[in-house]
Amino acid sequence: MSCTPEHTISMSRLTGQPRVWPDEGYTRAPYWAYTDPDLYIQEQSRIFRGPVWNYVGLEVEVPEPGHYKTTFIGDTPVVLTRAQDGSLHALVNRCAHRGNLVCREPFGSAKRLTCVYHAWSFTLEGDLSHAAFSQGLRGEGGLPKDFDKTQHGLRKLRVETLCGLVFATFSEEVESLESWLGEVATGIRRVLTRPLKVLGYDTQRIHANWKTYHENPRDSYHANILHTFYGTFGLSRMSQESGMVLDQAGRHVYFYTKAGTEKKSADYDKTASDLRSHNDQLTLEDPSILAWKDEIGDGVSVQILNTCPSFVLHQIANSLATRQLIPRGVDQSDLVWTYFGFADDDEKMTRLRLTQVNLVGSAGMVSVEDAAVCEMMQRAFADGEEGASFIEMGGKTLESGGSSKLSERAIRNFWHNYRHYMGL
Numbered sequence: 001m002s003c004t005p006e007h008t009i010s011m012s013r014l015t016g017q018p019r020v021w022p023d024e025g026y027t028r029a030p031y032w033a034y035t036d037p038d039l040y041i042q043e044q045s046r047i048f049r050g051p052v053w054n055y056v057g058l059e060v061e062v063p064e065p066g067h068y069k070t071t072f073i074g075d076t077p078v079v080l081t082r083a084q085d086g087s088l089h090a091l092v093n094r095c096a097h098r099g100n101l102v103c104r105e106p107f108g109s110a111k112r113l114t115c116v117y118h119a120w121s122f123t124l125e126g127d128l129s130h131a132a133f134s135q136g137l138r139g140e141g142g143l144p145k146d147f148d149k150t151q152h153g154l155r156k157l158r159v160e161t162l163c164g165l166v167f168a169t170f171s172e173e174v175e176s177l178e179s180w181l182g183e184v185a186t187g188i189r190r191v192l193t194r195p196l197k198v199l200g201y202d203t204q205r206i207h208a209n210w211k212t213y214h215e216n217p218r219d220s221y222h223a224n225i226l227h228t229f230y231g232t233f234g235l236s237r238m239s240q241e242s243g244m245v246l247d248q249a250g251r252h253v254y255f256y257t258k259a260g261t262e263k264k265s266a267d268y269d270k271t272a273s274d275l276r277s278h279n280d281q282l283t284l285e286d287p288s289i290l291a292w293k294d295e296i297g298d299g300v301s302v303q304i305l306n307t308c309p310s311f312v313l314h315q316i317a318n319s320l321a322t323r324q325l326i327p328r329g330v331d332q333s334d335l336v337w338t339y340f341g342f343a344d345d346d347e348k349m350t351r352l353r354l355t356q357v358n359l360v361g362s363a364g365m366v367s368v369e370d371a372a373v374c375e376m377m378q379r380a381f382a383d384g385e386e387g388a389s390f391i392e393m394g395g396k397t398l399e400s401g402g403s404s405k406l407s408e409r410a411i412r413n414f415w416h417n418y419r420h421y422m423g424l
Contacts, residue, residue: 010039021424026416028388034209035384040330047421048074051174053167055311056080060196066109072326079103083124090168091126092155126154163192182247187254187305191315195343202337204362206371208378210327216370217306220255220405229365232282236302243403250413252307259301292317319356337361
């Protein structure tokens with residue numbers, strides 16, 4: 001696909017003219033990319049149903065044969081099942097008869113998946129097993145003699161797993177999950193070291209385009225500026241040892257910080273004194289939320305990992321969670337948080353993880369600010385006809401900024417890949 005600025009796939013509804021990407025390329029993101037409803041529709045086929053791996057859940061969420069979970073890949077409803085032989089399957093949650101949802105509950109258990117509309121039933125692998133009244137009654141009605149059940153199952157997606165995470169793709173061409181993740185798989189293996197157990201869920205509606213939030217966990221530069229809790233209480237500061245890792249294609253990223261490794265300088269002290277996020281006057285009446293235990297032994301207090309287009313894995317102190325980003329139209333998205341621990345956690349560790357849930361989620365002392373900023377951005381874009389984001393912190397190339405957190409390198413790489421997927 002062409003990525004030249006001359007190539008366009010969208011027209012301005014206001015002027016009727018083709019939209020053209022700014023000449024500066026991936027160092028700019030035009031505001032129409034967040035506001036154009038036609039572009040949003042094309043993203044569903046070119047990205048979410050395109051050559052990417054989408055996170056759909058944890059293996060432990062469908063622990064036994066017959067268990068299922070419903071979710072989404074972009075706009076498309078999907079059901080994750082565990083078949084009788086223990087295998088995992090991801091199926092489009094859309095009856096092959098008249099397009100009705102087959103599974104309606106978030107979680108369930110069944111021997112077969114049956115549509116309530118006309119009682120078409122499917123195996124846990126997605127094959128059509130029964131269609132009510134297919135033979136008709138008293139010699140009348142019924143399906144045609146040449147009806148072939150094997151041609152009318154649920155659409156099946158490719159499924160692969162890594163460390164208990166389940167990903168699915170519509171694409172037959174995309175490389176294996178391991179190859180697609182590249183170097184960023186190391187960040188997953190670092191956190192997910194043993195069998196998991198789910199602690200709870202939280203879903204928030206963000207009144208902003210999905211890309212405003214997708215950029216956010218790729219943006220290591222904002223964390224110590226926006227988040228007062230991080231800087232004030234020392235979980236993450238720019239003066240601490242930190243780093244950022246991208247895969248070779250620049251599609252995915254994780255960054256990390258090590259609390260208690262301050263290396264201050266005159267430049268840092270001057271900058272920090274001007275930041276609202278570093279307030280030494282604030283204290284905690286109950287500091288137990290900061291009782292961080294270094295489980296892995298590498299000193300990393302915060303690791304945020306993002307894969308394109310819709311997955312985040314975080315370790316913030318001892319809080320562990322996945323975040324699944326689900327578009328809900330051009331100017332809305334849902335963020336589904338799944339909090340988890342390990343199956344062998346003792347009661348004390350489980351309590352600590354649950355206490356530190358207060359840092360994250362829709363009302364978290366850290367994360368609430370991210371959603372608020374995304375919504376403010378969407379309001380500021382207005383109709384998107386004018387303006388573009390300026391993305392040059394750390395440099396102007398895909399490599400500039402290196403492994404420094406003080407960089408927008410990961411965001412430049414996102415827009416580079418976005419243009420490739422979208423043919424812009």
